[in-house]
Amino acid sequence: MPQAGPFEHGQNPLPLAQREARTLVRVAWENSENAEYFYGFVSGYAKAVFSFGAAERVILASQELLENALKYSLMMKEITYELSTTMTDICVVVRNATISSRIEMLRAHLARIQENPERTYTSELERSMSPSGRRAMLGLARICHEANMVLRAAVDGANLSISASCRR
DSSP states (O other): OOOSSSEEESSOSSOHHHHTOEEEEEEEESSGGGTTTHHHHHHHHHHHHSOHHHHHHHHHHHHHHHHHHHHHSOTTSOEEEEEEEOSSEEEEEEEEEOOHHHHHHHHHHHHHHHHOHHHHHHHHHHHHHOTTOOOOOHHHHHHHHTSOOEEEEEEETTEEEEEEEEEO
């Protein structure tokens, strides 16, 4: 059943205009250990293809989404990364398989971010510097607050797709 807000079930996480996007990079890994080298490639590629501001946004979103996929995916399942553009937008999508409790945690976190991106960013930043032992969930808040990108998520069974998009 479709949910209100940025979280969708069994639907493409991209807005219609971006579904007609031109794919620039699409990579899939059999397991998370093979994905770590990719950060440097994304950084260099984005700097070569986009303006400075757009490149920095793509790099931040790519790193945070890939880091989350590496941390929260089922280890022996495929992780995919896709960078695409339209005439007006840039979109980064990371797909991975995970467990339902992590999907519920993500759903709640995205709702907090959508409700108040700045407050969520500030509270997660404070939590990341606190010795409380509670894990901060700063990455997605950084994508919205620092990179000013829109997050969307879609679930199809145990497969999770998260997209971060912005204007070129």
